[in-house]
Amino acid sequence: MSTESPILRIDLESAVPVYEQLSNGIRSELVAGRLRPGQQLPTVRELALNLGVHHNTVAEAYRLLAREGWLDLRRGRGALVIARQQPEPTEQARNEFARRLRELAAKAIAQGVPKPEVSGEMRALSSELDRGGQQ
């Protein structure tokens, strides 16, 4: 994982907590298969230095991803990507996705992003998923 990846750009103005921005960005890479089991993530210290955030923030993001089953954080192993069993989706996860998708689109449109662009971005990602991306 390149720590210069735009995926891991941190926005200190955002209402989304920094540890969550970090875990969101890393999770995207994991789901897309660009980070694979057996790969080593940067150490907490390295990533914190590179991003200019507190090391507790990186540690919190790593712990969240470890709880989700993506990382093994045993002492001395660093942050190791591990094979993860896909969980059964809860009804809450399904509903939350549908609701937040609408909220996200509404926010973009409210910020002036043209509707065809919002629509096109969703259609593009949808096709990418159908072709087997973001697995």
Next chain:
Amino acid sequence: MSTESPILRIDLESAVPVYEQLSNGIRSELVAGRLRPGQQLPTVRELALNLGVHHNTVAEAYRLLAREGWLDLRRGRGALVIARQQPEPTEQARNEFARRLRELAAKAIAQGVPKPEVSGEMRALSSELDRGGQQ
């Protein structure tokens, strides 16, 4: 606006601050045109009571939407939906939408929501936008 609307369900477990959950839900209604200029929102006190949240939380959500140009909060007028000029989109808004869309899809897939379902939800909303919904 029905205060029992599922759009305004508050999730106290969520990492998203409650005032932001509230403003997101109301913004979705505004963008979709289900709340229109001239309509009156519930008072801060009413909505806070109905949702079981602190009135400062509702006030914060209303102020955020007022700053975005959706509401007029002048004393004695309550919370009035007003006509809003669509702003020019910034490059940041466009990029943020694209990035967060991917993060949201990744999170849902990581929670076990099947890819065809995630993809289908996006395609459905995309078609809805093309037909003129969420304007």
